[in-house]
Amino acid sequence: MQHNPDDIDVFQIERSVWIAEAKIQSPNYDFAFSQLLACSHSRFGMDEVTAVARFGAVLEYDALYASLLERGVRLVHSPAQHQLCSELPQWYPLLKGLTPESWWYDKAPDAETAGELAGWPLFIKGSRQTSRHQFKLSIIHNPEEYRVAVEAFSNDRMLHWQQVVIRRFERLRPIQADMGRRIPASFEFRSFWWHGHLAGVGPYFAEFAKYQWTESEKTEALRIAEDAARCVVLPFVVIDLAQCIDGRWIVIEINDAQESGYAGVPRLAMWQKVVELEQMLTPDSNA
Ligand SMILES: Nc1ncnc2c1ncn2[C@@H]1O[C@H](COP(=O)(O)OP(=O)(O)O)[C@@H](O)[C@H]1O
Ligand SMILES: [Mg+2]
Known part of the structure; x- marks a missing residue:
């Protein structure tokens, strides 16, 4: 998703938390703030506010963060904090033991290496996400399926730009x-x-x-x-x-x-x- 910072609506809910919002037309994501909570747009006398972004997943968080900051709106997560909770290789070391064991690569290892590490079946995804939860690209039962998935991975619109993550499969x-x-x-x-x-x-x-x-x-x-x-x-x-x-x-x-x-x-x-x-x-x- 790409946004023009001028299309992002900035308001305060219940005289407390600030929100920076653009609706993305997803019923799972959008929330009718203005119908359900007291919302105020006035930033009179305030140099800067700290706001929660509710404008979907953006490609260029860093750039949008910077342009909102120029407009006096600091998002609750710095670009580094955003990365930390978005990319598995960054958050995994903090949560070791609470989440399935994982390994990551710029380029997928061969099937034998992957099988030795994680066993079969194994779970594979991008460092940020799967390709829309597609079964065949995520749950891999054997070396043949693995080779097909890795091939698809490099062509998939959602996956090709991410690092490859292999995770131990949990039942x-x-x-x-x-x-x-x-x-x-x-x-x-x-x-x-x-x-x-x-x-x-x-x-x-x-x-x-x-x-x-x-x-x-x-x-x-x-x-x-x-x-x-x-x-x-x-x-x-x-x-x-x-x-x-x-x-x-x-x-x-x-x-x-x-x-x-x-x-x-x-x-x-x-x-x-x-x-x-x-x-x-x-x-x-x-x-
Ligand atoms: N290591 C795993 N073992 C078994 N099932 C998994 C594992 N990781 C994820 N899943 C299943 O796959 C789904 C999608 O995985 P997830 O990592 O959440 O992908 P996304 O980032 O695309 O949401 C999860 O909701 C869960 O049902
Ligand atoms: Mg998920």
């Missing part, structure tokens, strides 16, 4: 959902964290299936996510969690929450919680 607790050619749905949850505090959580595959966890599953999963949130120390991250068939909870990945869709996370409650946390963390900021 996840399945859920019933018709996913077509996508990766089968598992018992996964998305969680949003504001400065290390939980702001919202909900089923990751909400669009495809209805499922919920028990209180004890939730407690167990959020313990892992909270550990992860503490380890990354960033203003606003998303942590995706999955339950393995043996009951363990793992972190699938983290992302910049500025770019993340809500999935099954109740969004109004999430923004209200962000406001509440912000008021707790900086009680004098809007006195």
Whole structure:
């Protein structure tokens, strides 16, 4: 996605958190701030505000960050912080042990090397993301499938510019959902964290299936996510969690929450919680 900084709307919700928004016409991502929360556009007397970006995933975060800064809007994540939560090779060392073992390369290793490292099946993706969760490009059962996937990787629009990441395949607790050619749905949850505090959580595959966890599953999963949130120390991250068939909870990945869709996370409650946390963390900021 590319944006002209002049098309980004900057406003404050509930006299607290600032948002820099452009709608991207995705029901999983857009939120009707102005209908559901008190929004104020006035920046009278303020040299600079710190704002949460809600304008989708951008190709040139650094450039947009710089041009917004010139306009007195500092995004909550610096370009370096954005990279840290977006690129697996950067966040993985912080979360080692909480997430499947992983290896990364500029160019994919041969099938024998990959199989020796991760065993079969293995999981393969770009350092940032998969190609729209396509099963055949992600879950690889043997050297033949691997060679086909690696070949496709270098031609795929979503993948070719990313580093190649190989991950140990974890057997996840399945859920019933018709996913077509996508990766089968598992018992996964998305969680949003504001400065290390939980702001919202909900089923990751909400669009495809209805499922919920028990209180004890939730407690167990959020313990892992909270550990992860503490380890990354960033203003606003998303942590995706999955339950393995043996009951363990793992972190699938983290992302910049500025770019993340809500999935099954109740969004109004999430923004209200962000406001509440912000008021707790900086009680004098809007006195
Ligand atoms: N190491 C793994 N083992 C088994 N399944 C995985 C593994 N990593 C990811 N998955 C499954 O694949 C899905 C997509 O992987 P993910 O890394 O989240 O890609 P993307 O960045 O494109 O969202 C996850 O939601 C999960 O269901
Ligand atoms: Mg994902």
